[in-house]
Amino acid sequence: MSELTIAGRTMGSRLLLGTGGFPSLELLAEAITASGSELVTVALRRIDVSGASNGRGSLIDVLAQAGVDVLPNTAGCHTARDAVLTARMAREAFATDWVKLEVIGDEDTLLPDAPELLRAAEQLLDEGFVVLPYTTDDPVLARRLADLGCAAVMPLGSPIGSGMGIRNPYNIALIREAVDVPVVLDAGVGTASDVALAMELGCDAVMVASAISRAQDPVAMAGAMRAAVEAGHLARGAGRIPRRHYATASTPDEGRAEFGLRVHVD
């Protein structure tokens, strides 16, 4: 599979892995290996001020051991201001200027808040961040984000964690045409076929979290997603046949036998 390049960083894997939802750090580590992912997201949250849990094996250690790069997110932020502050904290915590920018506008669907997202992206780009925005499947908004200077766009297939797959494949294909930066399908994946479809639609990569971490066997699903990314990417490159309304015989009629009524087969 050809390499993926985002903002000058080249990766052998086209699967981005979210670390949320894994029942244990051990399973996360195994799933990272099985997925082949080289870029994984993490969130920032308040440290336990009782100090009770600060000594335990840390997520950062697991990720360092796995040899993957960290992509901090701004999950849970509802305003541009909060997202910008969180990104600045992430830059300090993880020594990276990359950020997966999420600005949520609705509690039930966790859909992005477009005006706040644009505002936050503009501010963070001004501050030198490499911004990967989580966005709706709106080709116009994706183009606006790319025009601002975002390093990639991350449209949703369907709401985060819903497992509904890609609700509007047409829009994802339009986004692919609308921007020159990498398109990373970001949310809603339920199973491997969703990932393959995203790649077939022309996405450069897919980000998966819950579909792996909350699967009955997360490590097996990580392997399935890896295979699906590769299959979809290869199929996209190979060029699918057009859809037709009626059958087109794959075996030629020429040379076909014409059996008379008197022919006996014993």
Next chain:
Amino acid sequence: MILLNGQRSEVRAGETVAAVLARLGLGTNARGVAVAVDGEVVRRGDWDSYALPEDARVEVLTAMQGG
């Protein structure tokens, strides 16, 4: 009174950020940790010298699993 991650704390004004982290068992080389005071990031290099003002609101964040 200083608020540490939203909770009343025994931290006093004048203590450094490094001292607050030490209370939490964290050194100044702690990986994956960031500190903000009153909504502004305090850079790692300033943790030793940054003294908390009266009624400071301190946020100490770290990496958590997240999509």
